[in-house]
Each structure stands twice: as C-alpha cells, then as structure tokens.
Amino acid sequence: MPEEKSALERLEEKLKDFWRKSGNPHVIAAKHTEFVVEPIIFMGDKLNPEILELLVLNYLTQTSKQDSGTGNIDVTPDKLVIKSPKGKPLVVVRDKKVIQQYLAQRV
C-alpha cells in the first residue's frame, strides 16, 4: 500500500504543477532521452525564489484585474511590499521591472 504523502509533499507537488504550467521549463533533448530540469521547491526552510517570483507575478496580475481588495500593497519606486489582511508584511519585492510594471498598471 502506498504511503500517504505529507501536506508539505502535496504542496510541493502542487507548486511544481503550477511551475510546469506557468513557468519556463527547460527541456533537454539527449540522444535517447528527454529531461525536464525542475527547480527544487523548498531550499531548507525557504521557498525557492524562482517559484516565489512566479507566485508574486501571478498574484499581482490577478489583483490588478479583479481588484479583490485582499491584502494591501505598499509600493515605492524601490520596494513593493505585499501585506496580509492584518497588515503583516508577507513578501518584499525589489525587482524594479516588476515594480515599474505594477505602477504603470495602476495609472
């Protein structure tokens, strides 16, 4: 009987599926084989920044479209902070390209 997976393993699988759909998977074609180079989801106790970037970009796209009102986003030209509904900072973004895109969308 297969062993039941932990919630962490199931989360990793879900995030990997999300990455396969929305990310940019590298496919390496060798002579008899094809490889998909997949990122590790959690590195120690931290989320892989590549997955985090994908989540943040999708989150920002959704919030600007739906204007859902969930959470607050504090933005300056240098830093974008996504906060929880209680006002606790969850993610800090210093990617200037993303910040500029977000600011341009709001105008």
Next chain:
Amino acid sequence: MSSGVTSQTNAALTSKVRSTATEIGHQVVNQFISLTSGQIAAYMSKIGQIQIAEHNRYNRSPLKTTFQAGNQKSAQSPQQNYESRIVSKSEKEEIAELAKKAEQSQLKYEIPSGTSAFRAIAFLSKLIDSSIAKEAKNAFYEQRVLEGATA
C-alpha cells in the same frame, strides 16, 4: 544554523541551480548531444540541487547503447571524459564562490522563512489556485504540530 547563514546558503543554492541548469543546457547542445541518461543523471546527482524528470523516448536502456558508442570514440570511458571536461572546480569551491556572490547581491524577492512561508504561499495563491492555498494551510498546521512534538 543562524538565519543569516541559512539565507546565504539558500541564495547560494538558488544561484547554483540556475547556473547548473544553464551550464548543462549549453553543454548538452554544444558538445554532449550523445550523452546517455545515466551520465547526465550521474552528473546531476553529483551536483545534487536539481531534480530530474526523465522520459525515455524508446523504452530501452540508453546507458548500454551509448556506452558502446563512447568506447569506440575514446579509450577513456565516457564517464571519465565527461567529468574531466565539465567538473573543473570542486563543489566546495563552487559553493564558496556562489555564497560570496549571493552576499554581494541583494535578493529581488523575499519571503519569511519557516512556517510563515506557508502562510505567505497560501495568501499569494488564493487568487491563482485554491488547491495550492489549501495545501499551504495544511502544511502550516502540519509543521506546527511537528514543531510542538519536538519542542
């Protein structure tokens, strides 16, 4: 391990994954198109930071086929050839170099570590995919129980 050291190590590993993926991509395209799955897997497992999903196109043993081809071309085994050409630095040196680079550069995306990361994932994924949010919440509670049990 202190959180400073952890974040440095994580940043180093992230850079390593990226550079390894790029390096392997280039190497395979430029020189190693005839490498066997076994050889690539051996290298990848040596690096140890990338997970591989392998799909054998022909459902046969590529390892055997390509080892024969490699032996015709060179007296050295393909495995030795491969390692001597690609692995020029020791893994320790590489990690130390990456850690130094990571220390100098500022991370573009930051998230809390530990169980707080699960909360952040749940929040971010709520609008994208509710099943991710659900599993992130489950992982948060599961981890809390585990931490309580070990405390």
